[in-house]
Amino acid sequence: MTPDKRELVEESFFPGKYPNKNLTPIARAVAFLLWCARLERVEPPPMVRANKNKSKPDVEPASGKRSTLWFTRDTLGKAFALGGCAICNVVRAAERKSIHSFLYEGMMFPSVRQKFLAGGGFCLRHFWMAKEIEDEAWQTGGFGLAILCEDLARLASSGLAAVKAVDPSSRPSLFRRSEPEAFVPGHNCMFCQENRDKAQFLGETLEELSDEEEFAAPLEANGLCIPHGQVALQIWKDPAKRDRLFRQLEVRVAELGNDLREFIRKHDYQYRSEPRGPEQDSVLRSMRLFVGPDPCRAHKTETE
Numbered sequence: 001m002t003p004d005k006r007e008l009v010e011e012s013f014f015p016g017k018y019p020n021k022n023l024t025p026i027a028r029a030v031a032f033l034l035w036c037a038r039l040e041r042v043e044p045p046p047m048v049r050a051n052k053n054k055s056k057p058d059v060e061p062a063s064g065k066r067s068t069l070w071f072t073r074d075t076l077g078k079a080f081a082l083g084g085c086a087i088c089n090v091v092r093a094a095e096r097k098s099i100h101s102f103l104y105e106g107m108m109f110p111s112v113r114q115k116f117l118a119g120g121g122f123c124l125r126h127f128w129m130a131k132e133i134e135d136e137a138w139q140t141g142g143f144g145l146a147i148l149c150e151d152l153a154r155l156a157s158s159g160l161a162a163v164k165a166v167d168p169s170s171r172p173s174l175f176r177r178s179e180p181e182a183f184v185p186g187h188n189c190m191f192c193q194e195n196r197d198k199a200q201f202l203g204e205t206l207e208e209l210s211d212e213e214e215f216a217a218p219l220e221a222n223g224l225c226i227p228h229g230q231v232a233l234q235i236w237k238d239p240a241k242r243d244r245l246f247r248q249l250e251v252r253v254a255e256l257g258n259d260l261r262e263f264i265r266k267h268d269y270q271y272r273s274e275p276r277g278p279e280q281d282s283v284l285r286s287m288r289l290f291v292g293p294d295p296c297r298a299h300k301t302e303t304e
Helices: 003-013 025-036 073-081 086-104 110-118 124-137 143-164 190-209 213-222 226-235 239-265 278-291 297-303
Strands: none
Touching (some): 086 226, 124 143
16 A cells, blocks of 8 residues: 555544644634544445245345444454454544544533542553543643543542551451452543453454455455454354354464564574675564554544
């Protein structure tokens, strides 16, 4: 894919281009709503047909799974066009959108705020991502995160007091000492759970689409990362599709292992003069295969 085409695909796929900071609040809100709609495509309702035979239903039954798709075939196609694991690409784009929506208005709903606090707030990854998104989208100097951090500070204070109240040198008694309710930041981050749910859903969807050439070819060429490949192997029901996916993953891991060994060998002083080959990016490919793409790459692409 040429750089121009890749930039066009990324611009249309990733919700990283937030409303302009210089817009008025109303204009920014309208721009945000239009921007949100880019990924949220609603599928058309079931086709209604004129049916003279009353023994058959007039409405063509639609698959419940397809009627509730969070991401359309168009979005999945764009995810494959970016290269690498398509599930990673979709989840990464969606998580930035979810955090933006949460900071924009979701955090003001009591039930959403309670869910956020019950999970210990943001995990490490999503805390810094939220800071980055807030700095890009609003000129508030961190006001939204300050509100959330104030709630987290109260939880941290309670957790510290609970831990302090337990004497570590006390002897065990007949009545087992209860474990203190320590505050663990991000122990059940709501956005991490959303990512897992979306990955599960997309894995199920890919099983349905994997027979179509539009999706089978890029899936064969790019494959899935190890975590999402294992998710797919756990939920795919068709034995032939599971075997095909397993072979694809097995081949990629074997090829990567060979490249890594060659990379290490050429760093030995005896072989440093040998010309470099495709093994030079094996470390980066390993990282993408094991944990997915760089979560900040979409932002870097826009600012470079």
